[in-house]
Amino acid sequence: MGEKTEKLLSILKLQPVVPVLIVDDAKSAVPLARALVAGGLKAIEITMRTPAALEAVRAVAAEVEGAEVGAGTILNAAHWEAAVEAGSKFIVSPGTTQELLDAAADSDVPLLPGAATASEVMALREEGYQVLKFFPAEQAGGAAYLKALSSPLAGTLFCPTGGISLKNANDYLSLPNVICVGGSWVAPKELVAAGDWAGITKLAAEAAALKA
Numbered sequence: 001m002g003e004k005t006e007k008l009l010s011i012l013k014l015q016p017v018v019p020v021l022i023v024d025d026a027k028s029a030v031p032l033a034r035a036l037v038a039g040g041l042k043a044i045e046i047t048m049r050t051p052a053a054l055e056a057v058r059a060v061a062a063e064v065e066g067a068e069v070g071a072g073t074i075l076n077a078a079h080w081e082a083a084v085e086a087g088s089k090f091i092v093s094p095g096t097t098q099e100l101l102d103a104a105a106d107s108d109v110p111l112l113p114g115a116a117t118a119s120e121v122m123a124l125r126e127e128g129y130q131v132l133k134f135f136p137a138e139q140a141g142g143a144a145y146l147k148a149l150s151s152p153l154a155g156t157l158f159c160p161t162g163g164i165s166l167k168n169a170n171d172y173l174s175l176p177n178v179i180c181v182g183g184s185w186v187a188p189k190e191l192v193a194a195g196d197w198a199g200i201t202k203l204a205a206e207a208a209a210l211k212a
Helices: 001-012 026-038 053-063 077-086 097-105 116-124 141-150 169-173 190-195 197-208
Strands: 019-020 044-049 068-072 090-092 131-134 157-160 181-183
Touching: 001 044, 001 090, 001 131, 019 197, 026 044, 026 181, 044 053, 053 077, 077 090, 077 097, 077 157, 097 116, 141 157, 141 169, 157 181, 169 181, 190 197
Parallel strands: 019 044, 019 181, 044 068, 068 090, 131 157
Antiparallel strands: none
């Protein structure tokens, strides 16, 4: 587990914000990822919420130099296997099940498992996980909640995702137990649809300049 934790940390430490993408058209994935990388966001999460998602992961993994592409919204072992086969460097889940933990244990690809309560965090710590996704961040109590967990659950690092924007990102990034945040604001649907890659690079650069 130690080696996989280090692998995950090396990816999450690349930047303060990990773009969380919903890709509707796989053809947009490569230029979108290139725009994000150009702005300084190399670690990219493509969520498995659309039929185009796996093809998008495969394309970014193969064609975008400098990108560390991961798959999000992984819910079971079948999702895991497909995402890894497509080239995912890391896996993200909104929560955790035993099936998912078993799939992760049999793989060299690191998992960023989701947790929203102290009990869930404790259960994952018992499984050896030190780096977790806090989801849905704003709805589950926000930065104040995570700050409250920092002392009793010291040693656990979080990537909060859900309801985070440029406006409140620093509330999380200023906490000692936050390594980065996940956000979709760096790739708005309207800019992707318009092919405004320069606009996305600008948003990525703003996010990359946040204090991590």
